[in-house]
Amino acid sequence: MKAFVFDLDDTLLNREKRVGDKTRNALIEIAKAGSKIIFATSRPERAVNRFIDKELLSLVTLITLNGAILREASTHISRYSNLGKKAIK
Numbered sequence: 001m002k003a004f005v006f007d008l009d010d011t012l013l014n015r016e017k018r019v020g021d022k023t024r025n026a027l028i029e030i031a032k033a034g035s036k037i038i039f040a041t042s043r044p045e046r047a048v049n050r051f052i053d054k055e056l057l058s059l060v061t062l063i064t065l066n067g068a069i070l071r072e073a074s075t076h077i078s079r080y081s082n083l084g085k086k087a088i089k
Contacts, residue, residue, distance in 0.1 A: 003036040008043065008051065017051050024056060031059040042066045 006012045014020050019027070031037055040063040041048060048064060049057070061072045 002034075003038060004030060005038040005040055008039060008041045008048070012039065013051055019052060019056065024053075027056060028059065036061060038063060040067075045069065045071065 012019060012023065014023075027037055037060045039048070039052070039060050043064060045062060045064045048062060052060075061070065063070055
C-alpha cells in the first residue's frame with residue numbers, strides 16, 4: 001500500500017491556512033485510488049479541525065501533537081503520554 005504524508009504549515013495549507021481546491025481534489029483522488037493519506041502536525045486536533053474540512057478529514061489518518069495522538073478516519077486509535085510512550089485509555 002502506498003502512503004502519502006503531509007505536514008500542514010507551509011506544505012499542505014496555503015497562506016489563508018486552507019487547503020486549496022486543486023490540492024483538495026488531488027487528495028480525494030489519491031484516497032479513492034486506495035492510497036493512505038496521513039496529515040502530521042504538532043498542532044492539536046481541535047486546531048486541525050479549523051483548517052481541514054470534515055470530508056477531507058474523514059479520508060485521512062491524522063497524527064497530532066508531534067505523534068502523541070493518532071486518529072484514523074474519525075476514529076480515535078491511541079493516545080500516548082510523554083512519559084515512556086505508555087498508552088492511556
